[in-house]
Amino acid sequence: MxxxxxxxxxxxxxxxxxxxxxxxxxxxxxxxxxxxxxxxxxxxxxxxxxxxxxxxxxxxxxxxxxxxxxxxxxxxxxxxxEVQPFDGARDLLVELRRRGWKVVLASSGQQDQVEGYLDLMGARDLVDGWTTSQDAESTKPAPDLFHAALQRVGGSSGVVLGDSTWDFEAAGNAGMTAVAVRTGGFSSEELTTAGAVAVFDSLRDLLEGLDGTPLSHPS
Structure with missing residues (x-):
């Protein structure tokens, strides 16, 4: 599930x-x-x-x-x-929580950076947990980080959202379905070849098309 x-x-x-x-x-x-x-x-x-x-x-x-x-x-x-959240980032977190998802940020970033991004988005109260570089022995494209993130929130199974080919190789290695946004500068073809089942140009586009993706509702 x-x-x-x-x-x-x-x-x-x-x-x-x-x-x-x-x-x-x-x-x-x-x-x-x-x-x-x-x-x-x-x-x-x-x-x-x-x-x-x-x-x-x-x-x-x-x-x-x-x-x-x-x-x-x-x-x-x-x-x-200089770093700014993408348009729709916080709204996406709000919507995923509204739909009943446990939400975890699966990051291999340094702890101060990840917590800084949480504050930038005003999202500490919108996520159930997050990971940092300290939580996985091997980072993407190894699956360790996604396994650690799932364990962090006591989840049964997960759906990944990412932007780089390495996110989808890691998701595949972890046995997880994944959805892509092109915000990292990778092409649709690169992302689907790496394993993404759906690709959106932006987080706003994803929000508008959420019902047609594996992130629609927990299942």
């Missing part, structure tokens, strides 16, 4: 993907590694433990992985004040 809506945060509820890509670009530059920003963006949605070796290689990960992740945190912080 699907009783839990598991929502990705970065790129799905709040507009952060391009800030993340630029922060990673600047972090890698500290180690004299210049990567195309578009290629980094293709990996945004992975956790940092997965992203660094994916874009910079295992040799770089072994030599500089933890330092690069620390550098990313330092580079992202000055841009965090």
């Amino acid at each position: 699907s009783d839990t809506a598991l929502l990705d945060v970065d790129g799905t509820l709040v507009d952060t993907n391009y800030q993340h890509a630029l922060a990673w670009f600047r972090a890698f530059r500290r180690f004299d590694l210049t990567l195309p920003v578009w290629r980094i963006h293709r990996a945004v949605g992975m956790g940092g433990d997965q992203l660094v070796p994916a874009v910079a290689g295992e040799e770089f990960e072994d030599a500089h992985g933890d330092a690069a992740r620390d550098a990313w945190t330092e580079e992202y912080e000055p841009m965090s004040g």
Whole structure:
């Protein structure tokens, strides 16, 4: 029985993907590694433990992985004040709760960032729980984070909402159905190929079409 809506945060509820890509670009530059920003963006949605070796290689990960992740945190912080929720983010949380879903934010972000986004959306009273980078040994596209999020709220089964291909690979690995929004900058074809059963251009479009999706009602 699907009783839990598991929502990705970065790129799905709040507009952060391009800030993340630029922060990673600047972090890698500290180690004299210049990567195309578009290629980094293709990996945004992975956790940092997965992203660094994916874009910079295992040799770089072994030599500089933890330092690069620390550098990313330092580079992202000055841009965090630019982050805004997507139009409809809070309304979607309200509507999912009204329809009877348990709502959990399935994020691999740092705790202060996730809690900051909750405050930005005024959503602490609209969710049943949330995860952070501390809650899963392996991040997306591994399924650990979705399993941890489901366990956090005592859910039986979940439906995922995300924006990146990695969300849908992780959902598939967790045996969960998933719905996509294009707010992270990925194409409809990429998202459906990765496993999304429905794709919407925005959260407002999703709200208008919610009845035709697996997020319509718990079942």
